[in-house]
Amino acid sequence: MSEHHIVTPATYLKVLIALAVLMVLTIAAAEVHFGEPFNLMIALAIAVTKAVLIVLFFMHVKYSSHLTWVFVGAGFFWFIIMVALTTADYLSRGWHSPFTG
Numbered sequence: 001m002s003e004h005h006i007v008t009p010a011t012y013l014k015v016l017i018a019l020a021v022l023m024v025l026t027i028a029a030a031e032v033h034f035g036e037p038f039n040l041m042i043a044l045a046i047a048v049t050k051a052v053l054i055v056l057f058f059m060h061v062k063y064s065s066h067l068t069w070v071f072v073g074a075g076f077f078w079f080i081i082m083v084a085l086t087t088a089d090y091l092s093r094g095w096h097s098p099f100t101g
Helices: 009-031 036-058 066-096
Strands: none
Touching: 009 036
16 A cells, blocks of 8 residues: 655645736736837746646646656657747748738
8 A cells, every 4th residue: 555645724825925926927928028029938938847847746646656756747749849839830930821812
């Protein structure tokens, strides 16, 4: 029988505060213009940080087995592949646009 790690309410409160701060940073970053590539990079960095906090603490991956870590890592790796392919498709559309004269 495996032991389950008990997460204290204080830990959940700290994560909640961190997520609230990151939400305020997201709103603040949306109001400030940092330049074309930087707005996207800042937004993605904040979003990935929030996702990692949620996966680690609220989904209890931090205290899970190594096999769980492998599958979570594979999921993130697959997500990066999908984002890269979607970005490549989006960036290449301007070259052959049927709507330009």
